[in-house]
Amino acid sequence: MQLMSIFKPKFWDYEDVAAGPFKHLFNFRRIWKQTVFLTLAVTLSPLIFMAAIDYRVSREAIDTDIQLRTARLVSNTRRSVTFFLEERKSALSYVTHDNLLEDIMSHERLADILEHLKHSFGGFTDLGAIDERGIQKAYAGPYQLEGVDYSQEQWYREVLERGSFVSDVFLGVRQTPHFVIAIRCHCPTGLPYVLRATIDTDKFNDLFAGLDVAGHGDVFIINRRGILQTASHTYGAVLDPVPLPVPPFSERSEVIDTADLDLNPTVIGYAYIEDTPFILMICKNKRELMLPWKATQLEILMFLTVSVVAILLVILWGASFLVSRIHDADQKRVATLHQVEYSNKMASIGRLAAVVAHEINNPLAVINEKAGLIKDLFLLKESYAADEKLLGLLDSIIKSVERCGAITRRLLGFARHMGGPPSIQRIEIKDVIHEVLGLLGKEASYRAIEVSVDVPDNLPGIESDLGKIQQVLINLLNNAFAAVSDGGHITVKVRKLDEYLAVAVVDDGCGIPEADRKRIFEPFFSTKTTRGGTGLGLSITYGLIKDLGGEVQVESELGQGTTFTVTLPLVRKPEKGSDNACSVGG
Amino acid sequence: MNERVLLVDDEVEFVETLAERMRTRGMEVDTSTSADEAIAKAEAHAFDVIILDLKMPGMDGLQALQAIKAKRPEMQVILLTGHATLDKGIEAMKLGATDFLEKPADLEELTEKIKKAQTKKMILVEKQTEEKIRKIITEKAW
Numbered sequence: 001m002q003l004m005s006i007f008k009p010k011f012w013d014y015e016d017v018a019a020g021p022f023k024h025l026f027n028f029r030r031i032w033k034q035t036v037f038l039t040l041a042v043t044l045s046p047l048i049f050m051a052a053i054d055y056r057v058s059r060e061a062i063d064t065d066i067q068l069r070t071a072r073l074v075s076n077t078r079r080s081v082t083f084f085l086e087e088r089k090s091a092l093s094y095v096t097h098d099n100l101l102e103d104i105m106s107h108e109r110l111a112d113i114l115e116h117l118k119h120s121f122g123g124f125t126d127l128g129a130i131d132e133r134g135i136q137k138a139y140a141g142p143y144q145l146e147g148v149d150y151s152q153e154q155w156y157r158e159v160l161e162r163g164s165f166v167s168d169v170f171l172g173v174r175q176t177p178h179f180v181i182a183i184r185c186h187c188p189t190g191l192p193y194v195l196r197a198t199i200d201t202d203k204f205n206d207l208f209a210g211l212d213v214a215g216h217g218d219v220f221i222i223n224r225r226g227i228l229q230t231a232s233h234t235y236g237a238v239l240d241p242v243p244l245p246v247p248p249f250s251e252r253s254e255v256i257d258t259a260d261l262d263l264n265p266t267v268i269g270y271a272y273i274e275d276t277p278f279i280l281m282i283c284k285n286k287r288e289l290m291l292p293w294k295a296t297q298l299e300i301l302m303f304l305t306v307s308v309v310a311i312l313l314v315i316l317w318g319a320s321f322l323v324s325r326i327h328d329a330d331q332k333r334v335a336t337l338h339q340v341e342y343s344n345k346m347a348s349i350g351r352l353a354a355v356v357a358h359e360i361n362n363p364l365a366v367i368n369e370k371a372g373l374i375k376d377l378f379l380l381k382e383s384y385a386a387d388e389k390l391l392g393l394l395d396s397i398i399k400s401v402e403r404c405g406a407i408t409r410r411l412l413g414f415a416r417h418m419g420g421p422p423s424i425q426r427i428e429i430k431d432v433i434h435e436v437l438g439l440l441g442k443e444a445s446y447r448a449i450e451v452s453v454d455v456p457d458n459l460p461g462i463e464s465d466l467g468k469i470q471q472v473l474i475n476l477l478n479n480a481f482a483a484v485s486d487g488g489h490i491t492v493k494v495r496k497l498d499e500y501l502a503v504a505v506v507d508d509g510c511g512i513p514e515a516d517r518k519r520i521f522e523p524f525f526s527t528k529t530t531r532g533g534t535g536l537g538l539s540i541t542y543g544l545i546k547d548l549g550g551e552v553q554v555e556s557e558l559g560q561g562t563t564f565t566v567t568l569p570l571v572r573k574p575e576k577g578s579d580n581a582c583s584v585g586g
Numbered sequence: 587m588n589e590r591v592l593l594v595d596d597e598v599e600f601v602e603t604l605a606e607r608m609r610t611r612g613m614e615v616d617t618s619t620s621a622d623e624a625i626a627k628a629e630a631h632a633f634d635v636i637i638l639d640l641k642m643p644g645m646d647g648l649q650a651l652q653a654i655k656a657k658r659p660e661m662q663v664i665l666l667t668g669h670a671t672l673d674k675g676i677e678a679m680k681l682g683a684t685d686f687l688e689k690p691a692d693l694e695e696l697t698e699k700i701k702k703a704q705t706k707k708m709i710l711v712e713k714q715t716e717e718k719i720r721k722i723i724t725e726k727a728w
Contacts, residue, residue, distance in 0.1 A: 358641070361689050362597050368690035369603035376610045405690050 009320040011327040024334065028327050035319040043311050051304045055297065062293045066267055067255045069214070070282060074253040074269035077219060078280050080207055081273055088181050089164055091121055092195050096185040104129045104138065104195065111140035123203035125178055130156070130194040141198070143173065159184050159194050166276040169201055169229040169238060177201045177238040179229075201238065204230045217284040222246070223277040234283065244268070247279065257286070335539065342540055346471070357408040364404050371397045410438055424572055427462050427469065429501060430455045433492055436473045440481070447486045454493040462501055463572045468544045475541040476505045476564050483509030483562060500550075500567045508561040517556060548572070589704045590614045590632065594624040594650070595639040595666070607693055613700070621645035621653075628654045633661055634704045635684075637696075640667035640674065648678060655682040660710050662703035666691060 011028040095113055096104065103109040114127040126141020134151025150156040159165040159182045167180040182196040208219040208230065220232035226246045228238055235242045243261050247254065253271040260266045265286035272279055375394045378384035385391075433453055437444075444451045473492075480490045484507045491506040512520060521542040545552045549569045556562040591613050595601045598619055605615040616631065618624040621642055628636060636654060640647035651663050662684040667674075675686045684703045687696060 362600070365690040366597060366599045366603065369600055369607060369693075372693055373603050373607045373610075376607050380610070401690055405688075409688065 009324050009327075011324060014327070024330050026326060026330065028323055031326070032319050032323045035323065036315055039315045039319070040312070043315070044308060047307055047311070048304070051300055055300055058296050058300075059293060062290065062296075066284070066286070066289050070255045070267055070269035070284060071253050073211070073213065073217075074255070074271050074280060074282050077208070077211065077282065078253060078271040078273060081204070081221070081278065081280055084203065084207060085166060085181065085273070085276060088121060088123070088197065088199060089183055091117055092181065092183045092197055093185075096183070096195055101187045101193070104193075105131075107138050107140065107146070110138045114140040117197070123199045125198040125200055127198075128196045130196060132191045132193055136196075137193075155180065155182065156194065160192055162275075164275065166278070168223045168227070168277050171239065172198075177229075201230055213282060214284065214289060216288055217282055219280075219282050221273075221278045221280055224279065229278060242281075244281075244283075247281075339540060339543070353411045357411040360404070361408050364401055364408070368398065368401045368405075371401065410435060424463055424465055427464055427466055429459060429462060429469075429494055429503065432466065432469055433473065433494070433503075436470055436477065437492075440474070440477055443481060444490075447481075449481065449484055449486070449488050449490060451490045451492070454491060456494070456496075459494060459496060459501070460570060462568055462570050464548055464568060468548055469568070472541050472544050472548075472566060473503075473505075475537050475544075476566070479537065479564070480505050480507040480509065480562075483507050483511075485509065497567065499570055501570060502565055502567045504563055504565045506561065506563045511558040511560055511562055512554070512556040513558060517554060520554065521552070588612055588614050589700055590616075590634045591700060592616045592618060592624060592627055592631075592633045592636045594618045594621065594636065594642075594647075596620065596642045597639075604693075608697075611693075611697060621647070621650035624650055625653045625657070628661060629657055634707050635662045635664060635700050637664050637666050637700075638683075640665050640678075648674075648681060651678065651681050651683055660707055660714065662707045664696075664699055664703060666696075 009032065011032075014028065095117075099109065099113070104113075110127055110129060114124060117124040117127070126139065126143070126145075128136050128141070128145060129138045130136050130150055134149055134153070134156055136145055136148045136150065139145045155165050155167055163184045165180070165182045167182075169177050169179045171177060178198050178200050180196060180198055182194050184192050184194055186192055204221065211217075211219055213219060218232050218234045220235070220242075221229040222242050223229055224246060226242050226244070228235060228240050228242055231237050232242070235244075244258075247256065247268065247270045249272055250270075251272070253269060255267060255269045258266055258268055260283075267284045267286050267289065269282040269284075270279055371394055375391065375398070378387070378390060378394070430453075433455065437451060437453070441451075443449075477490070477492075484490060489508050491504075493502075493504040493506065495502045495504075520538050522539060542552060545566055545568075549572060551567045553565045553567075554562065555565070591608060593601050593605050593608070593615055594617075595604075596619055601617045601619060605617045608615045616627060616633070618627055621644060624636065624638070627633075638647045638650055642650075645653075647665055647667065651665070654661060654663060659682075663682065664685045664687060665675075665678050665683050666687045666689060678686060684706060685699045687699060
């Protein structure tokens with residue numbers, strides 16, 4: 001709440017209770033909201049839109065990059081694997097062309113050839129030559145396999161049919177993973193025979209070991225049934241089934257986005273290796289590949305957050321500042337209107353008072369003279385001259401007329417200064433106080449309020465505007481009357497302070513809470529709005545005192561009372577600028 | 587010597603009553619309820635003091651004062667009004683009024699002022715007479 005009050009503009013809680021011409025022109029809260037929402041909309045939406053696009057584009061770029069890199073790696077690796085196999089096929093083919101059939105079919109020569117192949121190419125484990133009937137005629141290698149009949153084997157039929165064959169990987173008797181390459185040749189008689197070699201898969205592993213695959217990549221080969229043909233550090237050893245679906249056939253290298261068993265996003269690149277059961281697979285952990293993207297994402301988010309916060313603060317501050325200015329200006333406008341109205345009202349009251357006083361004065365003069373004449377006549381006649389009662393009655397009439405005269409004179413005195421042009425004259429403050437109290441005295445006596453005046457006799461007169469001083473005193477005394485309860489006390493004290501005269505109106509009324517004390521001179525601040533207060537009395541008083549070159553201070557304690565102290569210069573200083581609204585309409 | 591007073595006010599009741607009271611105090615009082623009538627009377631008769639109401643319908647007190655002073659400068663004029671303001675008073679004095687009094691006036695105060703004004707008038711008349719005699723003497727060069 002405390003934090004809110006720092007940011008809360010001062011017009012936020014302002015409630016316009018006025019009507020008619022004094023109503024504010026704007027609903028400030030609505031203007032503020034409209035400004036804030038509109039500016040936020042036009043600034044934030046493009047920013048967020050652009051950030052979203054940037055987010056998407058950079059993500060797609062990285063995605064494409066990953067796909068391309070994977071596809072390239074798959075292609076290159078496939079080429080290596082294909083080359084490896086082709087190389088061995090070509091070696092076997094060369095052997096058939098370079099040797100006579102008899103040599104190939106002889107055990108010794110074949111052992112020599114195997115030795116050369118091992119030496120030149122590596123990976124060869126054994127070598128066998130099989131005749132057209134499927135009988136292994138010659139064999140070089142660690143086992144005794146001469147004379148074995150392969151005629152019923154699937155691979156044998158296949159090699160006769162297609163010219164070459166590459167088998168799945170199998171463990172065999174030696175329990176080491178290897179596979180078979182076989183090629184078909186023709187002897188000079190035209191009959192086919194088959195040269196068969198067993199290759200260690202270690203060579204494959206050597207091939208993959210050199211690859212540097214990003215994202216903890218895993219390079220391995222499976223066959224078309226999804227059985228591992230080379231070891232995979234993710235999915236297990238050779239001949240273990242891979243827990244991934246076998247990718248659909250494609251002639252080209254392909255890259256797919258999928259998830260592994262633990263639902264980790266995975267990028268899989270694969271390629272079918274021609275004329276073999278092998279499928280080359282490269283699996284990459286997408287999460288790791290996306291790490292650089294995460295950094296970018298964080299940067300975008302940081303940038304967005306900082307921008308949004310900055311824009312928000314600037315807009316909130318700007319809107320509050322501008323609307324506050326409008327509010328202040330409108331407040332001034334309404335205050336001026338009120339002051340003009342107040343001045344007009346005072347001028348009207350002044351004129352009315354003058355007319356009333358003057359009209360009453362004439363009949364009063366007649367009454368006075370008639371009563372005087374009756375008295376004269378009575379005094380001339382002896383029988384009446386001794387009648388004290390009659391003379392007493394007449395004196396009472398004459399005294400009442402005198403009192404009426406005093407009242408009309410006082411009224412006229414006020415009328416002259418209310419709303420009239422400012423007239424600077426020498427003023428005895430004591431007289432002014434008594435005059436004002438004379439007007440307000442009735443209320444005091446009805447409510448049994450004790451009003452005392454404490455003015456030293458040797459006070460100098462002051463040069464000032466009588467009308468304004470009267471209004472100030474009337475306003476302050478009216479406030480005091482409103483504050484004290486019946487039977488309360490009000491004191492008007494005057495003291496001389498150097499070049500100033502301090503007039504204090506002290507009451508023992510309800511007092512003003514501290515929170516209100518700072519604001520009582522603000523226009524429209526009123527605690528009695530429900531009882532018809534405009535909240536202008538003290539603000540106008542303040543304006544009048546300022547006009548007179550004076551100052552006003554307030555001290556108050558809740559429940560103890562309030563003291564308003566007005567300091568007025570003894571000699572009026574030359575005024576700067578023109579008189580303000582108080583003289584309008586005079 | 588009785589004071590000869592002309593009382594001017596638009597309020598008949600007031601004028602008549604005040605005149606009667608003044609007569610009981612031994613003054614010779616004539617009355618008038620308009621400025622025009624007052625000017626005519628002032629021209630026709632010799633008054634010591636004219637008491638003029640400041641506010642009257644038609645010609646007001648200040649204008650009447652000027653007219654009377656133009657014709658009979660020796661006549662003393664006291665202004666009587668319910669609307670006493672300092673600046674009006676100063677203006678009246680500048681135009682030649684002897685004194686200034688607020689309504690409802692105390693008769694004793696008024697009487698006093700009339701007596702003072704009459705004395706002033708007599709001094710003025712004496713001076714004027716002296717002046718005239720001196721003039722005649724110097725002119726004839728006796």
